[in-house]
Amino acid sequence: MIRLYTWSTPNGVKISIALEELGLDYEVIPIDIGKDEQFAPEFLAISPNNKIPAIVDGDAALFESGAILLYLAHKTGRLAPTEGSAGYFQMMQWLMWQMAHFGPMLGQVHHFLKFNPGKSEYAEHRYYQEALRLYRVLNDRLEGRDYIVDEFSIVDIATWPWASRFEFQQIDLDDFPNVERWYLALADRPAFQRGYAVPNENWRIPRP
């Protein structure tokens, strides 16, 4: 059975949502990053960058949520276009966009606007403007589309949890109607609701 090392954060729930969508059995090992459990030697042996999520599946131990999602798609042959096809590289492109931008930059928004307001006006402005820019990019991409690429895929699963923090980011989803439509449609999926409540069963999907 897959062991999932996780905590209730956007990066963590990406993997529980994917596992729920795929119907795979998994055991949850909560790593309380508020109590520095990510620095325990047993966890660092799996995730040397001291971050959740990570998985162990037989001989495979993986950290970095994008790599884990690709692994799960490969393992099951689901949630991704055919490997090597044009659609596959479209998916990879947007997955890289999420991992490099619509995650790290929004993480900075959480840090400066939500958790440390007033510490740096410059950083608050810089990262909030970047958040607005990224939401515009996503909104444009979703014009006339149900999903980020032609089919529902791990890219939707990677991106959606970061949009679920719209309140932290002071983002009004009404300003990004394509994102809002996509966000609410995925929020209605039972697997998203189950995956969102891992490991904190009290976590409920926020609705604008």
Ligand SMILES: N[C@@H](CCC(=O)N[C@@H](CS)C(=O)NCC(=O)O)C(=O)O
């Ligand atoms: N690029 C990584 C980022 C993972 C990440 O930032 N995890 C955070 C929680 S969302 C964490 O474990 N932080 C603990 C720490 O930095 O010590 C991924 O996508 O897996």
